[in-house]
Amino acid sequence: MQFVFDLDGTICYRGQPLTPPMIACLESLRAAGHEVIFASARPIRDLLPMLPKCMHGYGLVGGNGGFVHREETSLSVTCLDLAITTSILKIMQQYEADYLIDSDWHYSYSGDPLHPIVQNIDPHKLANNVPLEQLDNIVKMVILNSTDTTKVQAALEQLPIVIYKHGSEEIIDISPQGIDKWTALQQLGVQSGMFIAFGNDANDIPMFRHAAYSVCVGDHAGLLALATDHVAAVEQQVISTIYEIANTDRLAHILPRV
Template sequence: MKFVFDLDGTICFKGQPVSDALLKALEELVAQGHEVVFASARPIRDLLPVLHERVHHYPMVGGNGSMVAAGGARISTVGFDGEVLPVLLQLLTTYNVSYLIDGEWDYAYRGPADHPIRLHLDPHKLARNVPLQELESIVKILMLTSDHMAELEERLRQLDVVVHAHGGEGVLDISPKGIHKWSGLQQLGVKEREYIAFGNDANDISMFRHALHAVMIGEHPQLAPYASEQLPLDEQIERAIAERLTALGRLYAVASV
């Protein structure tokens, strides 16, 4: 069985790396013959610092599906097409947007130095912060602040792009048309109803919808209808996840699949 994990708010918390206890639980799944996949809104570049290097070869979906890697090598990236991209870039100016824009590896950041997104951005200095015009391909846009965020969101939803609003952060997360975590998983050969998903936010809906079993961490009203079960987000969450992985690993043992 394949086990697919979102990162932030699901198996790592407050910008800290995945704990050794949870890493060991994931590695135990692999030892039993299961496959572990990470699927995050973070670009691949920013997955690596919160994952120990001993799991860097595991399959990864980054940028909400715009980036896919396996065995430590990039498989594919998908950028915005030439029609919608100029419109998106014009909106940055029209609405005085601060942003984090990801290319295939490097990024362009314009915004407050103390913004939470900036504080956790590329901590290992694996990439370069370059002027926007130097990014040859743009695969993901985070709009952090704006003079008129509600109006900006309305404009974005009229475009042929995927928009996720992170209510707790007040951030708009924009991906190319047809790009989401499920599309990224398909690039890895993951098939419908042949994996178990763990997630916590609206950008996990696509992978929850196609999962055999979906575990929601904490509470999210948009995600909840697609969840098979929920684990409360409290001080015991890591222990609860590890115990659930043990149980699910035994239930979906390779020999029975």
């Protein structure tokens, strides 16, 4: 069975890497013959530091589907169209937006140096924060705040892109049209109705729609409407749920062909 895990807020918390108990739990899945895949909003650059080295070769989806990685090799990087990028930047300029923009490796950040997102950006200093005009191959854009978030979102919705607004926060994620976690998972051989998904936010909805069994970590309304199961965003409870689902009898109930 394939198990697909979002990272932040699902199996790791407050920007910290996976803990030893969570690592042991996930390694137990591998030892039992299951495949573990990670699917995150983080670019691969920021996803890898969350994982122990032994998991860097696992199937990885980053940037909400913009990056697909396996065996420590990039399988694909999907960039925003140049004309669309120009339109987004005009909207951001009009509403004085602070941003985090990722290319295939480097990034440009214009926000408050004390913003909570800063702790998640390139923690191992593997890339460079460069002026926006020096970025090529833009994969993902994040608007942190602006003078009018409602108008920014309305303007963005007129463009052929994928956007996610995170709960009550002002943060808006922007990805290329047709790109999400589910489209990326298919590149890793994941089939609809044949995997188990864990997630906590709107960007997990596409993969929840195709999972055989899905677990909403926390209380996101959109995910709860689709989820098979629900668990609090408490590490030990999440670990217990993973172990419970991995029980042979439980898996046979979820997917009789396993």
